[in-house]
Amino acid sequence: METKDQRRLGFPFRSGSLCLDFVATVAKRDMNDREMLVDAESLQTWFYVAGLPAAQEPLDESRLVDARDLREALNTLTRARVDGLRPAPAAVDILNSAASIATPAPVLAYDAGTVRPVDPVPVESVLSVVARDAIDLFSGEYKNRIRRCLGHECSLYFVDRSRQGARRWCSMAACGEKASSAAYRRRHGATR
Template identity: 35%
Template sequence: MTGSLDVQSSPEGFRLGNEILAFRFVATLGERRGDPVERIAAPERLRAWLTTNGLGGADMPVSDALLRDAHQMREAIHRAGTAVASGGVPDPADEELLNRWTARHRARLVLTGGQAQWHLPDTDPARAALAIVALDAVATLGGHRDGVIKRCEQRTCGGLFVDTSRGGRRRWCSMATCGNKVKKANLKAARDGTEAGSYGPAT
């Protein structure tokens, strides 16, 4: 079972710091409000993301058609999450798309060596794996988790996260990535301001 991952990124370049599986999937399109970065541009990349998140193996077949469906589902999750984060409700079309995915849920959660793992069906396992992502999205968007859904405040990100912090003050989807970018930008701005001031009129 894939809840939160300790590492922030994988060797394949996937962002793994988000505690919510569905929102980690949303992060496969990065820099949404800047110069977008597509991290699952080919079927093998989608398979790699699923495998990295404990949803299948390296030999799992993934088709071009499934990749297109995965992109559509990912964007429905993002639109729905953005709506909830803004205090609204998801568009009915996005809800229907996610509900169709959850209806395909055929994986079983099994206990192996003290660890919960997803056991995928032999037929179309990659689609069944994506149904797990959709199920996580529905549970999260529908309020079955503690915390508040928010959109990352880092200028170019636009990712989603669930804020469970005391006082609800969390601002970024990941402190190690977006939070760190903001921190570095603020430090640079402070240095530039000091340097510019040093060339101004004497006081």
């Protein structure tokens, strides 16, 4: 059976927020930090699986560095929010600068019910979509519902949109079931 992550070409999309999914392009953050945006092709792939417009080619190393810089600013701001710390002004500046670039306009298809893919746009315009999503998240109704997954080997952030606001995992299928199974084994392993 193919999981959602496999359909997303190995990139995790479990946060409920585009900008937090972009932060997740470093896997196992603070554990063994596996970079997933290793080259321009992997950045284009992430844009594709995230449902964003393609970036105009060629994407050079400096554009990849810009994308990673935005991602790390988002990580810094997210971590500060989750940990209750003051946001770093430099990270806010990077985010605001990225968000100031014009974004691609959606195009309605002739069936009047779907969005037609737009032509490739400058990478800065694609990253601006991610940056604006972050501004909406950090200033919107869920700004105090950004969480760090409590999964044993998970480093993902997510937006808790549950009614009670008590969600603990990025997804029940990915981390919640593992935690539940481990707790069950601890409870029932001791009685045998």
